[in-house]
Amino acid sequence: MPVPSSNPMLRGMPPTAEDLAGTPAAHQFSDVTASDAALRRFLHGLPGVDQVGAEARAAGLGTRSIKTTAKAFAIDLAITMVDLTTLEGMDTSGKVRALAAKAMRPDPADPSCPAAAAVCVYPDLVADARAVLGDSGVRVAAVATSFPSGRAALPIKLADVRDAVAAGADEIDMVIDRGAFLSGRYLQVFEEIVAVREACDSAHLKVIFETGELQTYDNVRRASWLAMMAGGHFIKTSTGKVQPAATLPVTLVMLEAVRDFRDATGTMVGVKPAGGIRTTKDAIKYLVMVNEIVGPDWLDPDWFRFGASTLLNDLLMQRTKMTTGRYSGPDYFTLD
Amino acid sequence: MDRIDVRKTYKLYIGGAFPRSESGRSYEVLDAKGRFLANASHASRKDARDAVVAARSAFKGWSSRTAYNRAQVVYRIAEVLESRRAQFEQELRDAEGISVGKARDVVDAAVDRLVWYAGWADKLGQVVGNANPVAGPFFNLSTPEATGVVAVVAPASPLLGLVSVLAPVITTGNTCVVLASQEHPLTSITLAEVMATADVPAGVVNILTGQRAEVAPWLASHMDVNALDLTGVDDPSLAVSLEVAAADNLKRVRRPRAEDLLATPDLSRMTDFVETKTVWHPMGV
Numbered sequence: 001m002p003v004p005s006s007n008p009m010l011r012g013m014p015p016t017a018e019d020l021a022g023t024p025a026a027h028q029f030s031d032v033t034a035s036d037a038a039l040r041r042f043l044h045g046l047p048g049v050d051q052v053g054a055e056a057r058a059a060g061l062g063t064r065s066i067k068t069t070a071k072a073f074a075i076d077l078a079i080t081m082v083d084l085t086t087l088e089g090m091d092t093s094g095k096v097r098a099l100a101a102k103a104m105r106p107d108p109a110d111p112s113c114p115a116a117a118a119v120c121v122y123p124d125l126v127a128d129a130r131a132v133l134g135d136s137g138v139r140v141a142a143v144a145t146s147f148p149s150g151r152a153a154l155p156i157k158l159a160d161v162r163d164a165v166a167a168g169a170d171e172i173d174m175v176i177d178r179g180a181f182l183s184g185r186y187l188q189v190f191e192e193i194v195a196v197r198e199a200c201d202s203a204h205l206k207v208i209f210e211t212g213e214l215q216t217y218d219n220v221r222r223a224s225w226l227a228m229m230a231g232g233h234f235i236k237t238s239t240g241k242v243q244p245a246a247t248l249p250v251t252l253v254m255l256e257a258v259r260d261f262r263d264a265t266g267t268m269v270g271v272k273p274a275g276g277i278r279t280t281k282d283a284i285k286y287l288v289m290v291n292e293i294v295g296p297d298w299l300d301p302d303w304f305r306f307g308a309s310t311l312l313n314d315l316l317m318q319r320t321k322m323t324t325g326r327y328s329g330p331d332y333f334t335l336d
Numbered sequence: 337m338d339r340i341d342v343r344k345t346y347k348l349y350i351g352g353a354f355p356r357s358e359s360g361r362s363y364e365v366l367d368a369k370g371r372f373l374a375n376a377s378h379a380s381r382k383d384a385r386d387a388v389v390a391a392r393s394a395f396k397g398w399s400s401r402t403a404y405n406r407a408q409v410v411y412r413i414a415e416v417l418e419s420r421r422a423q424f425e426q427e428l429r430d431a432e433g434i435s436v437g438k439a440r441d442v443v444d445a446a447v448d449r450l451v452w453y454a455g456w457a458d459k460l461g462q463v464v465g466n467a468n469p470v471a472g473p474f475f476n477l478s479t480p481e482a483t484g485v486v487a488v489v490a491p492a493s494p495l496l497g498l499v500s501v502l503a504p505v506i507t508t509g510n511t512c513v514v515l516a517s518q519e520h521p522l523t524s525i526t527l528a529e530v531m532a533t534a535d536v537p538a539g540v541v542n543i544l545t546g547q548r549a550e551v552a553p554w555l556a557s558h559m560d561v562n563a564l565d566l567t568g569v570d571d572p573s574l575a576v577s578l579e580v581a582a583a584d585n586l587k588r589v590r591r592p593r594a595e596d597l598l599a600t601p602d603l604s605r606m607t608d609f610v611e612t613k614t615v616w617h618p619m620g621v
Contacts, residue, residue, distance in 0.1 A: 326584065327385055329392075329560025 245275025274307025352538020368433025394539025
């Protein structure tokens with residue numbers, strides 16, 4: 001193991017592929033994550049985000065015009081990326097079953113309409129979703145670790161995760177401890193993610209930052225690296241319970257982080273904006289940004305997802321408009 | 337020194353705001369003598385779509401207001417129109433080349449028409465509703481309720497024609513998307529300014545200006561539009577194709593017909609765009 005001072009990452013430079021070549025992602029950061037001080041030095045050594053530049057870039061990419069066949073492609077791709085979500089205190093198993101049926105056949109009138117990526121529910125409803133989805137290929141995602149606040153002791157969070165995995169969840173959406181993150185206890189956050197990742201067993205782990213509470217883009221970049229180093233498969237913007245939820249600039253910062261992470265380690269990490277994405281137009285803006293920032297490798301439901309519920313209906317209405325040539329209305333799609 | 341003319345471009349009226357056309361287009365509107373009067377926005381199908389979304393989101397609130405309250409709002413339009421009558425008279429004379437006296441008569445008639453319909457808001461249910469006699473121990477009551485979003489193709493008459501098709505639709509609780517007179521669109525946007533300041537909730541009335549043949553088919557085929565008023569469609573073959581398109585989701589359609597706008601109307605403009613709800617209520621025995 002090299003001494004910490006010889007590691008370029010600890011001197012605040014982005015790591016190069018040479019620095020890290022040939023080592024699995026989790027181990028190449030073992031010196032960075034050895035102590036709270038080292039981790040803080042690394043995260044604070046990441047280059048700062050140019051706030052004005054990031055917002056201008058995101059706004060600029062949002063002006064691209066996507067029409068006709070490209071739009072049809074984008075709509076179908078976006079449908080396959082939707083994590084159809086219901087996270088209400090009033091959720092019932094009936095609602096979850098209806099949502100699962102919708103995820104498999106979003107437009108019952110059109111068999112050519114692709115299925116959604118996953119259904120995202122609270123852990124106690126995983127079994128209901130699993131029963132309907134079976135081996136349809138639509139995954140079951142569960143929010144865990146005392147979602148949405150993340151305010152519980154670690155053993156309770158881990159029990160929450162194991163419970164969801166045992167009930168059949170393919171993916172676990174965990175929330176980080178924002179209190180610990182904002183007060184600078186990065187190692188605690190890191191170790192929590194590592195522990196949850198272990199508890200996930202074979203399930204994929206999505207790490208929710210709740211970017212609306214992280215205050216700055218610099219913090220979003222730090223949280224992204226923290227979660228990626230800890231082994232998260234996906235990084236996710238928000239719970240949907242806090243405003244602002246997902247925004248284009250925040251997602252841009254996270255996409256840059258996964259791009260840099262792959263350049264550095266060869267490991268690909270997915271990105272999931274969630275909350276506040278309601279229209280096809282919004283979704284297409286995100287897809288344009290994915291293509292421009294990280295490239296077409298990420299234009300795949302395995303690497304990019306939308307956490308949404310109302311978005312799917314708007315995608316279906318636009319899809320119907322493209323196939324029938326007339327505008328559709330909300331009366332023709334299920335409410336959820 | 338000569339002043340520079342203010343060459344105004346009128347905008348659209350969608351969801352209580354005055355946006356430009358999404359397409360960025362406009363067209364020149366000429367006065368009665370063929371001189372440039374102003375530019376009007378040339379609405380596209382996407383403006384029509386946005387207007388339907390605005391009308392749909394306004395429907396719940398507007399239709400659930402009391403009939404008495406809707407009457408007050410329609411009456412308020414008449415009040416504000418009356419207070420700006422000089423501007424409307426001038427616009428009508430510019431657009432149509434009519435005399436001072438004729439312009440005054442038309443504005444009078446438009447104000448009276450609004451007041452007339454405002455009075456009907458809480459009376460229509462009493463006239464066309466009914467307590468039906470049935471063979472059983474039930475009260476059986478039929479009442480007219482708003483249809484939903486009504487797309488209206490307004491006739492050429494810029495003020496009286498517009499008011500005559502618009503007031504009956506909103507009085508009963510519908511919301512509407514109006515395609516204003518293609519030849520004389522400017523007064524419709526001035527009337528929109530009146531409505532924006534007359535307590536009409538955003539989205540209840542949406543006004544588009546542009547080409548009938550371009551925009552009307554999108555409204556006729558729109559699955560979230562519940563009824564279609566073709567009063568202003570002067571091309572019979574266009575009227576037929578719009579009615580065919582409207583059949584897809586069984587819209588209520590009012591066909592164009594010869595009408596004397598200055599005469600007192602009958603109730604058909606209101607009754608064409610309501611649904612009859614019948615309630616069976618058990619009687620105590």
